[in-house]
Amino acid sequence: MRMPFVxxxxxxxxxxxAVRQLLAEMPKLAGPPLVVVQHIAPQARTDLAxxxxxxxxxxxxxxxxxxxxxxxxxxxxxxxxxLLVEGDLGLALSTDDPVHFSRPSIDVLFESAAVLGxxxxxxxxxxxxxxxxxxxxxxxxAGGTTMVQDPATAVASAMPLAALELFTPDFVGTxxxxxxxxxxxxxxxxx
Amino acid sequence: xxxxxxxxxxxxxxxxxxxxxxxxRQYSEASINRRLGSLQDKHxxxxxxxxxxxxxxxxxSFREVLPLLTVGTTEFFRDPQFFRALREKVFPVLRxxxxxxxxxxGCSTGEEILSLCIALKEEGLxxxxxxxxxxxxxxxxxxxxxxxxxxASVETFTRNYVAAGGTQSPSEYYTSDYRLVSFHExxxxxxxxxxxxxxxxxxxxxxYFNRELQNRALNLFSQSLAYRGFLAIGSKESLxxxxxxxxxxxxxxxxxxxxxxxxxxxxxxx
Numbered sequence: 001m002r003m004p005f006v007x008x009x010x011x012x013x014x015x016x017x018a019v020r021q022l023l024a025e026m027p028k029l030a031g032p033p034l035v036v037v038q039h040i041a042p043q044a045r046t047d048l049a050x051x052x053x054x055x056x057x058x059x060x061x062x063x064x065x066x067x068x069x070x071x072x073x074x075x076x077x078x079x080x081x082x083l084l085v086e087g088d089l090g091l092a093l094s095t096d097d098p099v100h101f102s103r104p105s106i107d108v109l110f111e112s113a114a115v116l117g118x119x120x121x122x123x124x125x126x127x128x129x130x131x132x133x134x135x136x137x138x139x140x141x142a143g144g145t146t147m148v149q150d151p152a153t154a155v156a157s158a159m160p161l162a163a164l165e166l167f168t169p170d171f172v173g174t175x176x177x178x179x180x181x182x183x184x185x186x187x188x189x190x191x
Numbered sequence: 192x193x194x195x196x197x198x199x200x201x202x203x204x205x206x207x208x209x210x211x212x213x214x215x216r217q218y219s220e221a222s223i224n225r226r227l228g229s230l231q232d233k234h235x236x237x238x239x240x241x242x243x244x245x246x247x248x249x250x251x252s253f254r255e256v257l258p259l260l261t262v263g264t265t266e267f268f269r270d271p272q273f274f275r276a277l278r279e280k281v282f283p284v285l286r287x288x289x290x291x292x293x294x295x296x297g298c299s300t301g302e303e304i305l306s307l308c309i310a311l312k313e314e315g316l317x318x319x320x321x322x323x324x325x326x327x328x329x330x331x332x333x334x335x336x337x338x339x340x341x342x343a344s345v346e347t348f349t350r351n352y353v354a355a356g357g358t359q360s361p362s363e364y365y366t367s368d369y370r371l372v373s374f375h376e377x378x379x380x381x382x383x384x385x386x387x388x389x390x391x392x393x394x395x396x397x398x399y400f401n402r403e404l405q406n407r408a409l410n411l412f413s414q415s416l417a418y419r420g421f422l423a424i425g426s427k428e429s430l431x432x433x434x435x436x437x438x439x440x441x442x443x444x445x446x447x448x449x450x451x452x453x454x455x456x457x458x459x460x461x
Contacts, residue, residue: 084221
């Protein structure tokens with residue numbers, strides 16, 4: 001049996017709309033699990049289902065400790081926690097210090113995703129700081145697939161630019177194009 | 192951060208256990224990878240085996256490493272709603288006892304102890320409470336016992352205190368009084384039942400453990416609780432992966448506060 005892909009998504013300023021758009025592009029039937037870090041204030045309370053549920057065919061969940069990833073679901077980091085993935089496709093949380101002033105931090109998620117090697121797909125979207133660049137590079141070096149939103153199409157270009165300065169990802173494009181690429185990858189997996 | 196080699200991680204954790212008795216072998220791999228990675232970077236070591244070599248030969252070096260592996264960051268009244276739920280749903284039961292015991296497991300640098308003491312004081316319950324605070328890390332315990340915190344934490348304290356249902360001016364508490372708390376080194380991985388308690392707080396400690404270790408710790412808590420005692424874990428943690436889940440009923444599901452069921456109900460006996 002071929003191992004399934006897992007898609008890791010990082011977004012900050014302007015990310016709500018970008019993530020919503022990406023979710024809308026996902027396959028209707030049992031797409032890959034998505035694990036999302038969207039920068040958010042620690043006190044924030046977001047009704048994830050309300051914000052993202054309509055555009056997504058699968059189920060939207062807030063990650064809890066030791067949850068196992070399942071196809072067709074999108075897992076969001078809870079505010080105030082780092083979110084990490086284990087080699088057995090379980091999720092782990094931590095309250096370690098913020099990274100790039102952020103908890104959850106995209107780098108923390110992406111660097112943990114490197115244990116999945118070629119099964120990891122890292123996607124870095126719009127944002128106004130440096131978080132996620134080093135982590136995306138770690139996914140790339142571990143053999144995973146990396147995609148970055150074209151800075152020209154991002155609400156905030158700093159985060160995608162930071163990644164592009166650090167290394168050359170596999171793909172740079174609009175959110176819709178990234179979504180399409182993910183579908184192609186997943187489709188190839190089924191056949 | 193450079194990735195940690197899984198074989199080197201295994202050797203490192205095994206070495207630390209054999210030499211110093213601290214057992215991190217069943218910690219969450221993702222978290223321990225991150226901590227070991229930053230340890231390796233901090234010392235500029237080429238690989239984790241270099242770090243291990245130093246740690247094995249020098250207890251001083253291990254004393255520096257231990258906090259990096261164990262200290263969880265915490266804050267005053269983290270999750271203010273949790274403290275509100277304690278006041279509304281747990282304290283009324285504790286109030287029925289002439290005296291009661293609380294165990295704060297994994298107290299780290301003590302912010303939660305102080306938060307709890309304040310909540311108890313404002314409900315007129317502090318004098319009846321016997322509070323035991325434990326942590327694996329002696330340095331964190333010392334900081335907790337000293338009860339001295341950065342000025343920067345005052346802002347969080349003030350904001351969270353109000354949101355947690357505090358009834359006084361936050362500045363009432365800028366000096367702490369810890370006479371009612373006793374501090375002990377205790378390791379949830381290797382040590383046994385520590386005390387009998389009516390309320391056990393262990394929040395955001397289990398997230399660092401793998402499922403087997405979580406199960407061990409939760410069994411320890413279950414055995415430590417007085418009849419119908421309360422267990423509070425972090426709001427994103429879960430009893431779901433442990434056999435003790437059936438021993439508890441949720442008192443506040445969102446804040447993850449649970450009450451141990453009467454023994455006959457838990458076992459289904461008449």
